[in-house]
Amino acid sequence: IGITGTNGKTTTKAIIGSILSRVDPTLVAEKSYNNAIGIPLTILRLKASDRFLVLEFGTNHPGEISSLLRIAVPDIGVLTNIGPGHLEGFGSIDGVKIEKFKLLQAVDPSGAAVYPADLDPSRIRARRITFGPDGEIQGKIISTGEDGTVFEVGGVRFSSQLLGEANVQNCLAAIGVARFLNIEDEAIKAGILDCQPIPGRLMLKRHDGVMLLDDTYNSNPASLREAIRVMSQLEARRKILVLGDMLELGAEGEEIHKELGKEMKGKADLLLTFGELSRFFITGFGDGLHFTDRKRLIQFLNDPFDDRGPVHTIFVYSEYFHIPDEARVAVDTKKSILAIGT
Secondary structure (H helix, E strand, O other), rough: OOEEOOOHHHHHHHHHHHOOOOOOEEEEOOOOOOOOOHHHHHHHHOOOOOOEEEOOOOOOOOHHHHHHHHHOOOOEEEEOOOOOOOHHOOOOOHHOOOOOOOOHOOOEEEEEEEEEEEOOOOOOOEEEEEEOOOOHHHEEEEEEEEEEEEEEOOOEEEEOOOOOOHHHHHHHHHHHHHHHHHHHHHHHHHHHHHHOOOOOOOOEEEOOOOEEEEEEEOHHHHHHHHHHHHHHHOOOOOOEEOOOOOOOHHHHHHHHHHHHHOOOOOOOOEEEEEEOHHHHHHHHHHOEEEEEOHHHHHHHHHHHOOOOOOOEEEEEEEEEOOHHHHHHHHHHOOOOOOOOOO
């Protein structure tokens, strides 16, 4: 099974792996081993007893998927979504589509291509399985909160520890794969329920009355929108956004940051930014504090909360990169909670 997409690759990989491993021996690529080094390293770990291999295919420029397909061609291709990621390399959303579709187009007619119903990739030879609104696999969210999400697919109820609507879509993609492989719903339900939140990807942490929504692995417009949507659904006395740059957006980078800043209005009580482009979040938001020194930002986060006792606050960290060791010390001494980003 090969997985690609702008967002959700690693989480979808984990969900699929959790389901398949309940049926037969399964090897799942570690972390984000999704390039010309990570994919071969994963393949070299295969054992003769393994029935399933779950790989992640990453790309940030045209031609990379084709190169990876010379290493491994999946029997089942999964496309999680298409969004404005790595635009510096692809130039446009259409460029992203062309690149990502190559994975699905490579799948043999005996296999399956699983992708969102709002996309229409051409030259697909495999069986098409769509998910999402108007798709073959449709989900209805029953409830969502701090402990995860409950949703239904065709009258079958699933529970997940993962947060947010986007993770429901990732579950739907996994269900599409499992049903193509004729895996029973009970095994699918158990696999989804057992799948743990992945560090740096909408992982909710709690410490002394503070909630930390850790979304530090990477940042692009779609993932940040989802993080803000999840944050807005959580109850808290104060909500503080701590954001770094969204990278590789090309010439539109400043405007995209400004637009997302506007979308944050009414959803956060305080906006703190660090980085070259992140100050444009504040331009759109209309208020906030921009830091050019990491140490000062860390100190700011330490000081206000020392003497106030437990507070209900949510921090969303989005691609907050190069945080030094003093952040780890802050966690150890319980002065504040900081997530280590990329």
